[in-house]
Amino acid sequence: MTSGTRDKMVAGAAELLSRRGMHGTSLREVVRHTDTPRGSISYHFPGGKAQLIEEAVxxxxxxxxxxxESLLREYGAVAGVRAAYTMRGKSLQESRFEEGCPVLVVAIERYTDDAKEAPDAATQQQLLEAADTAFGDWQNIVAAALVREGVDAARAQRLGTLVLSSMEGAVALCRAALNLQALEDVGDEVALMMQAAINEARA
Incomplete structure (x- = not known):
């Protein structure tokens, strides 16, 4: 069983998480979805479903x-974030409004194994920490882009939190409405707030 099989399973788990949630991402479904051998689960993921989900995050x-990082370096903070919103909208539309964020799923759903048993507190905490680390990384990337344009570090961090939380909230509204209006509107308003912060810093 190659590392390619392992990578394929992790990517498949991330996709299933984004579309079906934690409870719909069973080990059996991952094997079926990725067309990989059943034995590859125990071989590559001795920690079972929890390990697979953590690696998907x-x-x-x-x-x-x-x-x-690429968008913000290429276009700057405001245009880069706006491009990220546009890209997220495109992927959402291509998935027929089924695709959420696998990290958000892990943050808001309580983990259960395939036997539908609740995990111990340590397992739950480990998954939450993985999600928190991912969110923090994204917030820091946005904040760093704003700092490069002169915004105070503390405000840049708050705006990074706003960018991320606004996007995820808008995606939820889009999935319910089956259109991109919320994401487009929120993206426009977030861009205006970011530009205002940059203008203030440069004044």
Whole structure:
């Protein structure tokens, strides 16, 4: 069983989390979705479903961090964030409004294993910490972009929190309405607030 199989399973778990949530992402569904051998679960993930989900969160963190960093470096803080909102809207539309954020799923849903048993507190905390680390990374990337444009570090951090939480909230509204209006509106308003902070810092 190659590392390619392992990577495929982690990516598949992240996709299932984004579409079906934690409870709909069973080990059996991951195997079926990724067309991988059943035995690959115990071979690659001796910690079972909890380990697979934690690694799926880390994968999502890495992939989104790379995209955010690239957009913000290329376009600057305001245009980069606006591009991120547009990109998120495109992926949401392509998924027929089914695709949420796998990290958000782990943050808001209580983990259960495939036997529907509640985890011990340590397992739950470990998954929450993985989600918190991912969110923190994204917030810090936005904040760093604002600092590069002169915004005070404390305010930049608060705006990073606003950018992230506003996007996730808007995605929820879009999934309910089956259109992108909320994401477009929120993206516009967030961009205006970021630009105002930059203008104030430069004044």
């Amino acid at each position: 880390r994968l999502a963190q890495q992939e989104i961090s790379a995209i955010l």
